[in-house]
Amino acid sequence: MSVDFAYIADDFTGATDVLEALASAGARARLYLDCAPSAVEPGLQAIGIATTARATAAAELPNVLAPLFDALVSLQPAIVQYKVCSTFDSSPEIGNIATVISTAWERFPYQSVLPVIVGAPRLGRWVVFGNLFARYGVTAKIYRLDRHPVMRFHPITPMEESDLGVILHHQGLPHPVEYLTVLDYTLDQSTSFEKFQRTDRTVLIADTLLEEHLTTLGRLVLAALRTPALVIGSSGATQAICNALIERGKFCGEPLLAAPYPVDPVLVVSGSCSRVSANQTQRAIQAGFCEIAIVPDKLLHNDAYIEEVAEKIAQQLCRGKSVIAHTCSGPDDPRLLNRHSPWERLHLGRELGRQLGELVARVAGRVPVRRIIVTGGDTSGYVALAAGLKALDPIAVIAPGAPLCRACAPQTCLDGIEFCFKGGQTGPEDFYLIARDGVKT
Structure with missing residues (x-):
């Protein structure tokens, strides 16, 4: 049985974040924990697999993730997403996203441009000219990632750089990086991914300052990429894809989530x-x-x-x-x-x-x-x-x-x-x- 959307998440909180975005778009979705399902339940439109990849040594990531990507590709979804944290938590040694890209991209030999969509404005995460900014929950002040009071001093993966392309190259990314910036949205409404391609394979970091940028990106992904298509990103990327799938009539657009009722004790x-x-x-x-x-x-x-x-x-x-x-x-x-x-x-x-x-x-x-x-x-x-x-x-x-x-x-x-x-x-x-x-x- 096929699904419209499938994803692997690098941690469990991020996995449920994507689950929320899917259900908010009216998609019937289920999250599996650390393993691919032997069979997909009838009626599901999206599935995810939660992993602890964010806290996994870089050398171990291919062995952990390769079989999961193979399982999802076999379902022939329109999109396969690798969900990263919206603060891009990673390092060359732990949770290496460049290693994940190399492992995943092998399953998509026909895809020449790989979109990386990290910003999630609804969560207080923005990417501008390739640099990631995040709101700090205590003060609501916005910081560049490498100056963020928490992420700069993260106990496992302290973030000392804010340019996502630079971070990926520090992690050993073998492909060139290009940037789709806020100016591209403003100056060229017909932007396509192909204009950014420099070699047979190009990683494209997408700015996400406004919610409408996500809408544009979702349309571009579905229009420009052969399916199944690989996307790297946060739940902002999920939201972008969901918006486009709603426009195409794949998801109903009516949220399937209620407000929580009181439960005491918790x-x-x-x-x-x-x-x-x-x-x-x-x-x-x-x-x-x-x-x-x-x-x-x-x-x-x-x-x-x-x-x-x-x-x-x-x-x-x-x-x-x-x-x-x-x-x-x-x-x-x-x-x-x-x-x-x-x-x-x-x-x-x-x-x-x-x-x-x-x-x-x-x-x-x-x-x-x-x-x-x-x-x-x-x-x-x-x-x-x-x-x-x-x-x-x-x-x-x-x-x-x-x-x-x-x-x-x-x-x-x-x-x-x-x-x-x-x-x-x-x-x-x-x-x-x-x-x-x-x-x-």
Whole structure:
């Protein structure tokens, strides 16, 4: 069975972000976790595969991603997207996007121009003259990526450059890079990808300052590229393609997502070290959430400690109290693993995420919990896999880029539970309150 749109995401929060964009466009979509489905359910128009590629060593990426791209190409969709973070989180050693491009492009030998669409204005991400800018959640101020208060000092992939083409070349991209800029939209309404082609293969970085730029890009992709076509980009790229597929009558354009209804208590598990998440945590505690500060070193090496924390959480949930359990609360938290090298932090973060997944499963086995929020891009992937989730279906939106999904986890206590996987930079300060109380009217 074929689908209209298929994607691979480099982390789980980004994967659900794309799922939201598809459902908002009226597409019936499902997200599979870390593996391609053996069969596509009837009626699906789009499918995705969530991976932890963003936190994977560059040398391992081809072996991880090649079979997934092969599986998606076999479905003959119009578009295959590799979803990257809208802050382009990557480095030459970890989550290398240039390596992904080389691996994926081998499956599309007929495609001479590869669009890279990273900006997502609805999320506060813009690309102008090839440089990426991002809003900082605490102040709403906009920063160039290499000056962003969080991304410049990311514990695993600190971003020291804002020009996306330069970043890709630093990561070893073997192809020339061209730029479709805001001036091209203004001066040449008949812009086509071919005018940018310099060799048999050219990577094209597309500016995305305005929402209408996404509409133009979506039309260009479908009109100019033979299908299946490969696109690299954030959920902004997904939105661009969805707009074009709506115009062509492939997607209905009527959102399939509702506003979240109140659920109390909820469980929040956070492995994020961002200040945005820390502020959200403090706001939740002020609003009545029970705080449980987890000691990472104990969680990593002491099963009795996991049992102790699980029991504490379960007791509070049984009393009707929403709980927020975290391993870090902001970049100044002494529990932060910054005393280690990036490779050590990567390994420890992976193990910590797995233990948090075990913690979630133990809590759900003790007490019925209907809604679980997991915060942290890398954390989310490890938690979902360790907890045994197989697939996610979108049902509602808590905030842009952070949908609520129903989990498919056959023969486990987590089957049917509502999950939200939220990036550390995502959402307003009262995000957890909305997750508990429903959307404010």
